[in-house]
Amino acid sequence: MIRLENVTKTFDSYMAVDNVSFEVPEGEICVLLGPSGCGKTTTMRMINRLTELSSGRILIGGRDIMEVGATELRRGIGYVIQQIGLFPNKTIEDNICTVPDLLGMDRKASRKRAHELLEMVALDPAVFAKRYPKQLSGGQQQRVGVIRALAADPPVLLMDEPFGAIDPINRAVIQDEFLKLQSALKKTVIFVSHDIDEAVKMASRIAIFKSGKLVQYDTPDNILAHPVDDFVADFVGGDRTLKRLQLVKVADAMQADPPRVLAETPVAEALALMQKHDHQSVVMTGPRGRARGLVRRAQLQGAQGMVGDHYERIPCTIQVDDTLRNAVSMMFSNDQTWLACVDQDGFYRGYLTQRGITHLLGATYRDA
Amino acid sequence: MMKGAHLANFSMQALRLAGYALIFLAGVWFHSSGALEAMGAYGEDIRYLTVQHLQLTAISGALAIVIGIPIGVLLARRSLGVLGPVVAQVVNLGTTIPTLAILALAMTVMGLGTPPAIFGLTVLTLLPIVLNTIAGIKSVPPALIDAARGMGMTAWQILWKVELPYALFVIFAGIRTALAINIGTVPLAFLIGGGGLGELIFTGIDLMEPGLLLAGAIPTAALAVAVDLIGAQAQYWLVPKGINPLR
Ligand SMILES: Nc1ncnc2c1ncn2[C@@H]1O[C@H](COP(=O)(O)OP(=O)(O)OP(=O)(O)O)[C@@H](O)[C@H]1O
Numbered sequence: 127m128i129r130l131e132n133v134t135k136t137f138d139s140y141m142a143v144d145n146v147s148f149e150v151p152e153g154e155i156c157v158l159l160g161p162s163g164c165g166k167t168t169t170m171r172m173i174n175r176l177t178e179l180s181s182g183r184i185l186i187g188g189r190d191i192m193e194v195g196a197t198e199l200r201r202g203i204g205y206v207i208q209q210i211g212l213f214p215n216k217t218i219e220d221n222i223c224t225v226p227d228l229l230g231m232d233r234k235a236s237r238k239r240a241h242e243l244l245e246m247v248a249l250d251p252a253v254f255a256k257r258y259p260k261q262l263s264g265g266q267q268q269r270v271g272v273i274r275a276l277a278a279d280p281p282v283l284l285m286d287e288p289f290g291a292i293d294p295i296n297r298a299v300i301q302d303e304f305l306k307l308q309s310a311l312k313k314t315v316i317f318v319s320h321d322i323d324e325a326v327k328m329a330s331r332i333a334i335f336k337s338g339k340l341v342q343y344d345t346p347d348n349i350l351a352h353p354v355d356d357f358v359a360d361f362v363g364g365d366r367t368l369k370r371l372q373l374v375k376v377a378d379a380m381q382a383d384p385p386r387v388l389a390e391t392p393v394a395e396a397l398a399l400m401q402k403h404d405h406q407s408v409v410m411t412g413p414r415g416r417a418r419g420l421v422r423r424a425q426l427q428g429a430q431g432m433v434g435d436h437y438e439r440i441p442c443t444i445q446v447d448d449t450l451r452n453a454v455s456m457m458f459s460n461d462q463t464w465l466a467c468v469d470q471d472g473f474y475r476g477y478l479t480q481r482g483i484t485h486l487l488g489a490t491y492r493d494a
Numbered sequence: 495m496m497k498g499a500h501l502a503n504f505s506m507q508a509l510r511l512a513g514y515a516l517i518f519l520a521g522v523w524f525h526s527s528g529a530l531e532a533m534g535a536y537g538e539d540i541r542y543l544t545v546q547h548l549q550l551t552a553i554s555g556a557l558a559i560v561i562g563i564p565i566g567v568l569l570a571r572r573s574l575g576v577l578g579p580v581v582a583q584v585v586n587l588g589t590t591i592p593t594l595a596i597l598a599l600a601m602t603v604m605g606l607g608t609p610p611a612i613f614g615l616t617v618l619t620l621l622p623i624v625l626n627t628i629a630g631i632k633s634v635p636p637a638l639i640d641a642a643r644g645m646g647m648t649a650w651q652i653l654w655k656v657e658l659p660y661a662l663f664v665i666f667a668g669i670r671t672a673l674a675i676n677i678g679t680v681p682l683a684f685l686i687g688g689g690g691l692g693e694l695i696f697t698g699i700d701l702m703e704p705g706l707l708l709a710g711a712i713p714t715a716a717l718a719v720a721v722d723l724i725g726a727q728a729q730y731w732l733v734p735k736g737i738n739p740l741r
């Protein structure tokens with residue numbers, strides 16, 4: 127969708143961007159990452175021609191950007207900057223409709239769309255549409271900055287550290303909101319950041335820059351698992367393996383099809399099952415498979431009757447679509463060596479052990 | 495921002511009150527000086543000269559606004575490089591030239607009468623408008639221009655939709671200052687044959703007749719206050735809410 131071919135930018139004699147080529151497929155978020163001054167902003171601004179290329183080509187949807195007039199090109203590309211840049215003399219809805227108005231789109235329709243977009247980022251149009259930017263908090267302004275870029279429904283979005291000026295808690299909320307928007311709108315996004323955690327969270331692909339050169343272009347998991355050199359390894363951080371935890375879903379790391387018992391299973395049968403799997407405990411499910419409780423080997427030893435007479439509460443369960451990062455955090459905070467994994471309806475789907483996690487994260491290094 | 499607005503509001507009110515007090519005191523003195531009789535006697539002249547005075551202000555003020563804002567916009571262009579600040583500095587120097595000198599220069603070139611008076615007044619009124627327009631446009635945050643360009647606005651659209659609205663409040667302040675100077679200077683225009691209330695003032699001085707002098711001075715002061723009041727209201731209502739520190 128967006129394709130850079132041998133793109134170079136020199137300021138006087140200084141090479142800000144040096145022979146960079148990469149391609150962002152449609153609907154993906156590409157995060158440009160790297161230390162200050164490495165050329166991320168310059169690379170991004172060449173795509174909407176706020177900075178002119180020195181050499182090379184940029185194609186959007188197969189079309190060279192130089193074939194279109196600069197203003198026409200920009201009206202077809204959403205643009206979000208760290209300083210937000212809302213027009214203080216315009217109301218929020220007029221700000222959002224800047225590009226639709228420039229394009230001469232129907233006013234009524236564009237205001238309606240503006241209100242929908244406001245709702246999508248949890249800002250009540252009845253309250254905010256007629257306000258002025260100075261009457262909004264920084265986080266609220268940043269949300270408006272993002273939806274303003276979406277108002278004319280451009281296929282491509284350029285975002286230069288859009289959440290850089292927001293406090294960490296609000297930033298996480300806006301990132302989540304943006305990912306939700308993106309899953310509905312499927313824009314092709316180029317996103318500049320210098321925060322590896324943000325990149326790992328947002329990106330389908332990460333492009334790592336070092337003094338104007340593209341040093342690695344890959345999926346977040348591959349960047350974390352296989353950094354091409356010491357620079358990338360250093361940049362992503364010594365805890366890069368831990369960072370991968372937030373990329374992997376519980377469902378991918380758990381032991382599926384786990385052994386289970388029912389309330390009416392005899393104690394002896396439950397003990398035999400645990401012995402067979404070498405487990406210290408086993409989950410008891412309801413008749414249709416919902417996780418109901420657990421029994422421990424030590425407790426059942428020498429006991430009589432059925433499992434239903436001896437079970438206890440499960441201390442904590444994790445959702446299968448949660449991240450490993452949350453799973454590990456739950457293990458540590460509850461002092462558990464394993465977690466029962468359930469789906470949204472509470473059905474028991476598998477279990478996750480510390481050893482399983484270690485094995486999974488270690489696998490990429492053993493293969494390599 | 496809010497604090498500044500309050501302060502501006504407060505000082506403006508204080509000024510206005512002081513103005514009223516002054517008018518009142520003047521009234522007291524004026525009663526005892528026989529000015530009342532003079533004003534009665536010259537009523538017809540005062541009315542005629544006040545209209546003339548306002549005409550001079552309106553014409554020169556309108557010219558100054560129409561010429562001054564574009565000059566300010568031009569001088570604030572970043573594409574001018576160092577030329578912009580250099581010319582702005584020259585304009586700044588211009589503010590130090592005494593009013594009478596400008597009027598005298600206008601007279602030497604254009605002779606006596608209304609045209610040189612209007613020319614001189616326009617030049618005087620121009621300066622604060624140009625300077626405030628430059629200051630207003632330069633105060634637009636670069637990020638705002640960047641956002642506007644990035645969304646596909648042309649240079650003209652940026653000027654009309656972003657820069658001028660952003661600078662409007664400061665430009666208005668310049669216009670108010672300029673008009674205040676203008677009204678106070680119009681009496682001098684009489685010296686080069688421009689007419690206006692200066693006729694009464696200077697004749698009063700010449701004849702050592704305080705009543706006559708006041709018959710010219712008091713309406714001039716009242717006009718200045720009235721025009722500034724109108725200017726304040728215009729500034730309050732015409733500058734959009736989002737960028738108006740008073741609202
Ligand atoms: N207009 C310009 N003129 C001259 N040099 C420039 C210009 N714009 C950027 N540069 C230089 O190009 C290099 C890359 O700048 P760029 O803004 O792309 O960095 P960045 O990766 O976005 O950094 P940051 O994370 O600090 O925003 C820097 O060394 C910068 O000084």
Ligand SMILES: [Mg+2]
Pocket residue numbers: 166167168286318
């Ligand atoms: Mg940057």
